[in-house]
Amino acid sequence: MIKIKIEKPFKLDDTITCGQIFRFFKREDKSFDIILKDRVINVYMDENTLYVTSSKEDNLEEIVKDYFDLNNDYSVINDFLVKQDEKLSDAVNFSNGLMMIRQDPFETVISYIISANNGVNQIASALNNIAKKYGKKIAFNDKEYYLFPSYEDLKEITQNDLRNCKVGFRDKYLKAMIDKLNNKEIDLNEFYDLDTKTALDKLMQNAGIGPKVASCILLFAYQKYDVFPIDTWVKKVMKKDYEIEGEKRIRDFATKTYGKYSGIAIQYLFNYSRNNK
DNA sequence: TCCCAGGACTACT
DNA sequence: AGTAGTCCTGGG
Numbered sequence: 001m002i003k004i005k006i007e008k009p010f011k012l013d014d015t016i017t018c019g020q021i022f023r024f025f026k027r028e029d030k031s032f033d034i035i036l037k038d039r040v041i042n043v044y045m046d047e048n049t050l051y052v053t054s055s056k057e058d059n060l061e062e063i064v065k066d067y068f069d070l071n072n073d074y075s076v077i078n079d080f081l082v083k084q085d086e087k088l089s090d091a092v093n094f095s096n097g098l099m100m101i102r103q104d105p106f107e108t109v110i111s112y113i114i115s116a117n118n119g120v121n122q123i124a125s126a127l128n129n130i131a132k133k134y135g136k137k138i139a140f141n142d143k144e145y146y147l148f149p150s151y152e153d154l155k156e157i158t159q160n161d162l163r164n165c166k167v168g169f170r171d172k173y174l175k176a177m178i179d180k181l182n183n184k185e186i187d188l189n190e191f192y193d194l195d196t197k198t199a200l201d202k203l204m205q206n207a208g209i210g211p212k213v214a215s216c217i218l219l220f221a222y223q224k225y226d227v228f229p230i231d232t233w234v235k236k237v238m239k240k241d242y243e244i245e246g247e248k249r250i251r252d253f254a255t256k257t258y259g260k261y262s263g264i265a266i267q268y269l270f271n272y273s274r275n276n277k
Numbered sequence: 278t279c280c281c282a283g284g285a286c287t288a289c290t
Numbered sequence: 291a292g293t294a295g296t297c298c299t300g301g302g
Contacts, residue, residue, distance in 0.1 A: 116284040208285070
């Protein structure tokens, strides 16, 4: 068990449950188990202390701080957003401490391809099916978990294998992506250094990745905060609260108003809305 | 039984 | 360039 002193605002529960990640499990004691790359961690927060246990202890503090982006100061971002849009201030204040989780690119790509026209529970279920079949088993406390497999682990997987994991019609998209990665046609590390537009275009060249999925990948795996993932929920909010309709109009508004922090503005809006309905 | 849930593709104008 | 119809799956 390690204890991490939290110096800045940090909302652990909201950060975990606001829809960024799919493979987490809440325990009866209100703590969370999270499958984080090569290990399973359990996190619990009390006042200004984050308590962490892990199936693997090396570099734990560093890894957890990086994962939850605890080294960053969001007050600058929050001030900017409120200054740009006064109407956003309630959402920003409410979500103060909501962090952008820094996720593994491969798992993020797979997760958001599966997310197309799909529900959260089914996305999580499909990801867990894939992990259970192809990932390494980790015994952690009284439970068993499975790490998410790498694309090398999935080299021999077939479209039908994927279908059996309940990914539905997205099976062919996933298979094509896994093949491209193994054939080195795509290098996921490349996207960190690309500008957002180039990265979006490059991601969308792949079947199954459209504007929304590409935006989510860049936001959650590559920290490109200037993307604006427009889903059905965003369309509803924009129509209701801002009287703006149509993807292009919404995107223009977001770019003009929220600029380089558009993606974070969406997270705040969503987190505020889902907790205050 | 029908409908849809955090889209994208295809096949049309 | 823009838009209807279609797509696995599971739960209401």
